[in-house]
Amino acid sequence: MKTEHEGRKGGSRNAEGRKTCVTRYVPEPGSGSGPDVAARLCFSDGGIIGERDDAILPLRHRCRAPGEVEAAHWRQWRYLVTTRRRLAKLFGPVIAARRRSRGGDGVGISSYVDSLLDLRVPNNADADGESPSNRRALRDDEVVRLVWEFLGSSTEAVVACVEWALARLVTEPEVQKKLHRELIAAGDQRKGQVSDERLQDLPYLRAVILESLRLHPPLPMIVCEVRFLFNAEEIGRDAKAWTDTDPDEFRPERFLPGGEGEDVSPVPEDKEIKMMPFGAGRRHCPGAGLSMIHVGCFVAALVREFEWAPPADDGSVDLTAINALFVKVMASLLRARITARTVQSQS
């Protein structure tokens, strides 16, 4: 078995000054045994802190104060393993019920779970995957993991995007006012709400979301081929591509007519790639359209109903980012002073 080091850049040290990292086991080709992905938490000088054979993911961890690092890793670890067990209990029966109830009539909506149940994968990496006899259905635990990944990464990304957008609106009151004015103008006169259909026609709301995705793509690293990593965050902030104003500035106007991002869409089209928060090409995120609507609904409702201001104590909003389980999130939860808007300001 050989090992791969993860998180070397973290440079975390424990109380004795020993560097720690998470190591991922990669089974030797043809060894035929051992876990698919297991992990060991160790010091970089080789001393082992502990190991698990049922790991799910190599941990991208948050480095804390020296000495707390191992405890933090193991808390995250326990959380991951416990979560996986709980999700297996939750999703397992639903997936099993779907497996049983699937008739051969082909009637009804085919769900994501159906496509996973229909999927056939090679029996093992060395087998000739083209031959049907070398292919197998996914096991229940594999289906559970994929459903979790699907639900987890997609909801986490949407939540992260909403939080970043709100954080930027807290720090940019003029942008918030402009957005509020647009929402009020578009609202239903009686109920004061903006319908889902109208939400898609609000250029400033779209610009605010795109600007937030440009500066804070929830999935900043996109793996296209095993050897290629695209840094969506750096692409979005590239001073050669964004020349109108400082690319680090939050300025939704760049996506309005006449702005340098006028033609930029959430998923790059044929033209120059100036940002790619949802990836690009064949494997781009299939949830991009849905996410733009989702994030738009949340941000619109929250800005329409509340005024967002910096916290009363020190008035600062910490825009530092960290890697969470699937996505990059705000390191500290957003702190803001929220005031319900009065009836006058709604009309």
Ligand code: HEM
């Ligand atoms: C703001 C929200 C979201 C962001 C920023 C985001 C971003 C991404 C990115 C960067 C990728 C990798 C694309 C690539 O490799 O080129 C991806 C893949 C994927 N996303 Fe999203 N996503 C979001 C929401 C969603 C939602 C809501 C769903 C499902 C309802 C979803 C389902 C998927 C799936 C299934 C893939 C894998 C596609 C493949 O491998 O072919 N995502 N997403």
